[in-house]
Amino acid sequence: MRLLLVEDDPMIGPTIQTGLKQDGYSVDWVQDGQAAELALANDVYDFLLLDLGLPRKSGLEVLHNLRQNKNRIPVLILTARDAVSDRITGLDAGADDYLVKPFDLDELSARIRAVMRRNAGRAESVIEHGPLMLNPATHEVNLHGKSVLLSMREFALLHVLLERPGTPLSRAQLEDRLYGWGEEIESNAVEVYIHSLRRKLGNEWIKNVRGVGYLIPKTI
Numbered sequence: 001m002r003l004l005l006v007e008d009d010p011m012i013g014p015t016i017q018t019g020l021k022q023d024g025y026s027v028d029w030v031q032d033g034q035a036a037e038l039a040l041a042n043d044v045y046d047f048l049l050l051d052l053g054l055p056r057k058s059g060l061e062v063l064h065n066l067r068q069n070k071n072r073i074p075v076l077i078l079t080a081r082d083a084v085s086d087r088i089t090g091l092d093a094g095a096d097d098y099l100v101k102p103f104d105l106d107e108l109s110a111r112i113r114a115v116m117r118r119n120a121g122r123a124e125s126v127i128e129h130g131p132l133m134l135n136p137a138t139h140e141v142n143l144h145g146k147s148v149l150l151s152m153r154e155f156a157l158l159h160v161l162l163e164r165p166g167t168p169l170s171r172a173q174l175e176d177r178l179y180g181w182g183e184e185i186e187s188n189a190v191e192v193y194i195h196s197l198r199r200k201l202g203n204e205w206i207k208n209v210r211g212v213g214y215l216i217p218k219t220i
């Protein structure tokens, strides 16, 4: 899952980025509203973490423009304790949730998962698909009730594919979702992770759609 973090505070930005990376997300960080719009126009993100008080263009303006352009990316706004009216305006402008600074990184993580879940139309916190179960909070994967050990990237890849079974994603799309700016992508990385996921789960779990990409079958 790839996140865009928009935060001008030079202390808070790297702290959030590092914390979420440890959680398995790939996180790009920008420090003003214009850079945020540029990043959103050029890259595909699964989630936007948006500070409201920003140089060059406010977070509210960024949010407003996004929704006006029918961009439905999940947005969690980060606000100061005293800015109650900003929070209300933010939610009304189309934010999915908010968090008041200072906050705990574990809470931020939990809220991101909750928003993603709602966005995917799921009420439960665990993703189940046939005999396969993936828990985004604990990073556990079970197949037929048995635990399967996956690396961080294997887990992230499986998570992305499990969000929409039956929908193929190309190698480039998968790379986009797994890697942030400046992260070196090993050549054939996606193929390597697909190969090891098939080895650990069974070949039937990930289908190759010739010329299109990879998918997890809708029914298995």
Ligand code: CA
Binding pocket: 007, 008, 009, 051, 052, 053, 054
């Ligand atoms: Ca700020």
